[in-house]
Amino acid sequence: MAAFLELRNVSKGYGSGENRVEVLKNINLSIEEGEFIAIVGFTGSGKTTLISLIAGLIEPDEGEILLKGQKINGPGPDRGVIFQNYSLLPWLSVFGNIELAVKQVFPNMSPVDRADHIAKYIEMVNLTPAIQKKPSELSGGMRQRVSVARALAMDPEVLLMDEPLSALDALTRGTLQMEIEKIWYESRKTVVLITNDVDEGILLADRVIPLTPGPGATLGTEYKIGFSRPRDKAAINADPNFKKERNDIINYLDEIGQHRSVNNGEEYVLPDLQPKYLSTKLPLI
């Protein structure tokens, strides 16, 4: 029995010949239905490449990605993506942005049902007062909420989040983390969250999987997070297990990070130069 979402030996690189850079190498991952997975990693380790692969925006060079046993073939509305930079269409209102997605996924819905459906998801992310506003009139946090509502309104099988909160300030991030937790608890979607924030991963996910630093990044040892749901940020912060998990993961990441810097370390020798007196006139050759 195959897992709900499965990545088998997925590799991806860019460029060719001497300039080829292997970004991801031999990624193996299986995710059960309704599971919340967080993938944490360093900047530039290929996190966005990984999510783009699952979303189908790019194709793997090797290996395959299966959703419910079916090989994925290009992007599709069964995998809702929440992009790091919100990716809202600036000429459409909050309602319009979500409507575009809903119309595409549920073409047979009657206009009244559609409006109700959209309103429900806008309500879920607490944006009802801003329903007719344009993205340019919203703050970063509100924009990301629209993006979350859009992805949820498509009722996807899997929700892919590419560092959804990294562009926000710490306070807004905390609020939105709790909202994501609440929404997940209500909807029980399968979620893959990409993040560079270990705390965020522990707070939200069932499993935290570190991505080793690139080039040729792959998934490291996974950490199961056993806090009961629904989770509460304050309670978890106070939990001694949280500190332990957090330290474990950070130590692990540091270790593989150092591994990288040692392996990667070309020695740079400074040239032996003496400063010249600036006032001395140089002979014209």
Next chain:
Amino acid sequence: MDSKIKQALKWIGLGFLEPLINLIRGKEVQKNTRLVLRQIVVPILSVFIFLGACDYGAQYLYNIERERKIEKTRATLGDAEALKMQQSIDAGDLSNKPNSLPSPSDVKNGAIALWEDHQMVSAKKKAFEEKTAALNKQRKAAGQDPITYTGRPSFVDQIITSLKTVFAGFLLAALLAIPAGIVLGLSPTLRSALNWVIQIFKPVSPVVWLLLVSMVVKTVLANSTSDKSFIISFISVGLCSMWATLVNTAMGVSSVDKDYLNVSKVLRLGVFSNVFKVILPASIPMIFTGLRITLSVSWMVLIAIELLAQSPGLGSFVWEEFQNGANDSNAKIIVAMFVIGFIGFGLDRLMMVIQKFASFDSK
């Protein structure tokens, strides 16, 4: 109230008047005085300096022409005639006026003359219409064409004709260039296939387009009674000016933000929705930049085309005045020059306002 006025001024591109309003209301006097000085007083001063320079230049050229005319008379007819000529010129006799660059006051008189002429012509036209009203009714009842006024058009009539031609040409350019630009923007293959057309035809002079168009129109409309010179000139205007819109549209469509395209990909939008819901709205700002350039180019080439096509309008007005050689012809040409400039400026501002309404990134 104030903020509404300011908003409106900004929309039509007159935002530099804002400090004046602030100053009238007595807000931040020192800062606003400085701003008013720089943004309003200095430009006005520069207008006066410009007029002064023109006046001096015109005077200088006038004196050279005057000397030459007197010397010429002296050489052919002798001293006595030369003296007479000098007296006649200095007395302001129009028949002996040296033909040179008109001074600002000449230009002003030219403008007044043109306006009076317009009033005279329109009075005549009105009188004619009143006279023929009853007759036209009869003719209409009998199924005949009404009698229309065929007298000389006034300067204002010429401006209106020119505007009509330019709008027809602009519409043609937009109708051709926007769809073509979208198709080219969407297909890299077509873009590289047709790039040479754009690169080669873009720099072709309006005059050549006019000749080409008249070659075709002459044959196609050989038996038609429609206004051929108007058709030729507006098609030439359209063909000359469409390139900016074509290139900008293709560019805008082919360089839509990757984020928007990702949205479209994830939603699996069909070709139609992809173009009309994502690509087109995203490239509206670029398309309008192209349309603005197109409108100003079409106004610019219009004059040259009218001049050659013998179709009525400002271009032929300038040419007729030049051929006419009356004592105030030069002044009227300069008046036309300023009218052309101001209308071009107005058209550009008009497009800017429309662009602001149509684009998503204007706020």
